[in-house]
Amino acid sequence: MSSSVFSLATQSATLKTGILQDIHSTSGGRGHERLLLGSRVALAVGFGSLLIIMALAGLDALRVLQNFRTSEAAIRRQFLFRNHVLNDIRSQIYLSGTYVRDYLLEPESERADAYRASLQQVRRQMDAALESYAGQLNPEEGLHYKALKTELGQYWDILDPIFKWNAAERRKSGYDFLRDEVFPRRQNMLALADRAAALNEQQLNAANDQVVGLLAEFETRVGVTLVVALALGLGMAAFSMRRILRLEDQAHAQYLEVAEARGQLKDLSTRLVQAQETERRALSRELHDEVGQSLSAVLIELRNLSSGLGARADEQTRSQVEVIKGLVESTVRVVRNMALLLRPSMLDDLGLVPALRWQAREVSKRTSMDVSVAAETHSDDYPDAYKTCIYRVVQEALNNCSRHSQANTVRVRVQEEPGRLTLSVQDDGKGFDFKENRGMGLLGIQERVASLGGACQVHSVPGGGTLLNVELPFRKGETNGNTNTRQEDPYPVG
Amino acid sequence: METPTRDRKIRILLADDHTVVRRGLRLLLEGQPEFSVVAEAADGKQAVDAGEASKPDVVVLDIAMPNLNGIEATQRILSVAPNTSIVILSMHADEGYVLRALKAGAKGYLLKDSAEGDLIEAIKSVTRGKTFFSPEITKMLAEDYVREIRARGIEDSYELLTPREREILQLLAEGKSNKDIATLLNLSLYTVETHRRNLQDKLNLHSFAELILYAVRKGVIS
Numbered sequence: 001m002s003s004s005v006f007s008l009a010t011q012s013a014t015l016k017t018g019i020l021q022d023i024h025s026t027s028g029g030r031g032h033e034r035l036l037l038g039s040r041v042a043l044a045v046g047f048g049s050l051l052i053i054m055a056l057a058g059l060d061a062l063r064v065l066q067n068f069r070t071s072e073a074a075i076r077r078q079f080l081f082r083n084h085v086l087n088d089i090r091s092q093i094y095l096s097g098t099y100v101r102d103y104l105l106e107p108e109s110e111r112a113d114a115y116r117a118s119l120q121q122v123r124r125q126m127d128a129a130l131e132s133y134a135g136q137l138n139p140e141e142g143l144h145y146k147a148l149k150t151e152l153g154q155y156w157d158i159l160d161p162i163f164k165w166n167a168a169e170r171r172k173s174g175y176d177f178l179r180d181e182v183f184p185r186r187q188n189m190l191a192l193a194d195r196a197a198a199l200n201e202q203q204l205n206a207a208n209d210q211v212v213g214l215l216a217e218f219e220t221r222v223g224v225t226l227v228v229a230l231a232l233g234l235g236m237a238a239f240s241m242r243r244i245l246r247l248e249d250q251a252h253a254q255y256l257e258v259a260e261a262r263g264q265l266k267d268l269s270t271r272l273v274q275a276q277e278t279e280r281r282a283l284s285r286e287l288h289d290e291v292g293q294s295l296s297a298v299l300i301e302l303r304n305l306s307s308g309l310g311a312r313a314d315e316q317t318r319s320q321v322e323v324i325k326g327l328v329e330s331t332v333r334v335v336r337n338m339a340l341l342l343r344p345s346m347l348d349d350l351g352l353v354p355a356l357r358w359q360a361r362e363v364s365k366r367t368s369m370d371v372s373v374a375a376e377t378h379s380d381d382y383p384d385a386y387k388t389c390i391y392r393v394v395q396e397a398l399n400n401c402s403r404h405s406q407a408n409t410v411r412v413r414v415q416e417e418p419g420r421l422t423l424s425v426q427d428d429g430k431g432f433d434f435k436e437n438r439g440m441g442l443l444g445i446q447e448r449v450a451s452l453g454g455a456c457q458v459h460s461v462p463g464g465g466t467l468l469n470v471e472l473p474f475r476k477g478e479t480n481g482n483t484n485t486r487q488e489d490p491y492p493v494g
Numbered sequence: 495m496e497t498p499t500r501d502r503k504i505r506i507l508l509a510d511d512h513t514v515v516r517r518g519l520r521l522l523l524e525g526q527p528e529f530s531v532v533a534e535a536a537d538g539k540q541a542v543d544a545g546e547a548s549k550p551d552v553v554v555l556d557i558a559m560p561n562l563n564g565i566e567a568t569q570r571i572l573s574v575a576p577n578t579s580i581v582i583l584s585m586h587a588d589e590g591y592v593l594r595a596l597k598a599g600a601k602g603y604l605l606k607d608s609a610e611g612d613l614i615e616a617i618k619s620v621t622r623g624k625t626f627f628s629p630e631i632t633k634m635l636a637e638d639y640v641r642e643i644r645a646r647g648i649e650d651s652y653e654l655l656t657p658r659e660r661e662i663l664q665l666l667a668e669g670k671s672n673k674d675i676a677t678l679l680n681l682s683l684y685t686v687e688t689h690r691r692n693l694q695d696k697l698n699l700h701s702f703a704e705l706i707l708y709a710v711r712k713g714v715i716s
Contacts, residue, residue: 357590365638
């Protein structure tokens with residue numbers, strides 16, 4: 001017996017160590033919080049800057065594209081406008097030449113005047129075209145423009161005297177004038193206009209080149225942005241991956257720790273239950289066999305004493321012996337009840353079902369409830385853990401019934417089915433609300449059942465009685481006997 | 495059953511693992527001139543060996559003994575010495591134990607703390623072929639029976655028995671054989687067997703041990 005006391009002490013030591021471990025793991029939790037906070041800041045900064053870079057790059061690209069589009073449109077517009085003006089000038093030069101010729105060669109003065117007016121109009125138009133062209137010039141073009149303008153001015157200056165000519169003069173020197181003055185000048189002007197046109201075209205090309213350069217620059221910028229974003233993204237991915245992996249590792253380690261702790265607790269509680277049971281059995285046996293037997297011997301000796309005294313003894317001695325006998329008898333009863341309370345010897349001597357029937361009779365005697373036991377088992381000789389578990393569960397359930405349920409009858413049913421042992425305890429009491437009322441008794445039942453890998457359920461409705469169902473996994477090989485007997489109450493009174 | 499003659503003492507084997515108890519019981523039994531304690535045993539195995547060797551009339555067996563408990567020892571002794579009557583000594587006033595002892599073939603069942611008052615009468619009863627239970631046991635079994643009947647509000651199946659069946663139940667419970675009963679009641683053996691089968695069916699009893707226990711519970715015998 002002393003050895004089991006010692007083992008109990010060892011178990012409480014392990015319990016203490018377990019608590020110490022718990023304290024340590026809470027201080028580890030603070031480090032975990034710090035890590036989490038650091039990760040959050042890093043992730044926010046990293047992903048934030050990545051997003052900002054991407055947004056800036058996108059805005060930049062949009063701006064560049066817009067610039068590109070507007071400058072391209074402007075270039076085209078400018079080109080077309082100048083082209084148009086130059087073409088105008090060119091056609092007006094031709095037209096003016098024609099008018100000059102018609103004017104010079106027209107013998108009729110009235111019509112010559114009309115030609116002169118037309119010529120004046122062409123000159124005005126040409127001047128206007130030149131004016132508008134002047135507004136669009138860059139320095140390089142200015143030279144050509146000036147040359148063209150000078151040439152035109154000279155042209156009109158040459159023409160000026162002929163307007164004063166009369167018909168005779170026109171007829172006399174008109175043709176020569178045309179040939180010597182007008183046509184060469186006209187050729188000159190046309191050449192100048194062509195040069196301007198060529199320049200215009202050249203400028204268009206230059207502008208195009210500028211746009212292409214802009215595009216190339218834009219390309220480079222996009223490339224750089226892409227590389228930076230990619231690098232940053234990779235860095236972020238690597239960082240967050242490492243963090244996540246670390247967190248995962250930590251979570252896993254913690255899970256393992258918790259699982260181990262839970263396992264240890266379960267193991268511990270199982271061992272505690274076992275130790276308690278062993279202790280109780282040892283005490284019960286000790287009381288029953290040693291103390292009880294010794295008291296029985298005392299009773300027998302007393303009987304022998306009183307018959308040995310015979311008629312010689314006086315009345316006082318005889319009554320003293322009787323008093324001692326009474327005392328010993330009541331002590332025997334007390335000791336026996338204590339022993340049975342600790343652990344009924346029926347459980348070990350007779351097996352589960354007889355022990356349950358005994359318990360049912362005892363409870364029926366003690367309380368106002370009628371407890372009946374029905375069993376469909378193949379053997380009474382279940383492994384000790386199962387016998388004890390079911391017996392104690394029934395004990396606890398009957399305890400609850402008698403204390404809280406105000407039941408009149410309780411039906412206990414044990415059944416052996418393939419692969420499992422089932423137990424049900426049904427009362428017709430007032431029931432209870434399971435959510436509000438989960439006493440220590442039920443917890444103890446759950447603990448015991450769980451330690452054998454079983455499950456238990458309680459169905460209770462206020463006013464509708466309570467049903468406790470327990471299911472223990474049980475393999476056939478664990479039984480010793482296999483006699484397959486249906487154990488009804490051996491003395492059904494009905 | 496062999497009945498000891500007047501000049502022949504009742505030969506007793508005493509088996510208990512407690513020396514003090516054994517000594518006390520021996521003193522008690524040897525106070526009776528017609529008793530003779532022929533052997534003692536300190537555990538179940540010794541009891542079986544001594545039973546086989548000395549073929550006593552009565553074996554007084556403690557139920558809780560090392561090596562072999564009293565119930566198993568009962569079965570083995572009866573298999574080697576079938577004419578022996580067995581009286582069980584037990585600390586338990588529980589019908590589970592009583593039934594187990596009866597099924598093993600014991601004729602008497604005594605509570606240990608009242609043994610000194612009842613043992614002599616018990617030994618005398620079983621040698622006459624009768625069963626014997628401590629009065630406390632009889633009282634308790636009968637009380638349980640009445641309580642169960644009342645609590646469950648069910649009909650007492652004893653009421654279903656005919657007067658003849660009740661008579662036969664009592665005689666059977668007292669230890670009489672079918673043949674004895676046939677002679678006593680002046681009936682044919684076949685009739686007695688039929689009555690017995692009917693009454694067992696009515697009471698839902700499956701063995702002779704259950705029949706005896708029922709009779710005790712019902713107060714038919716004491």
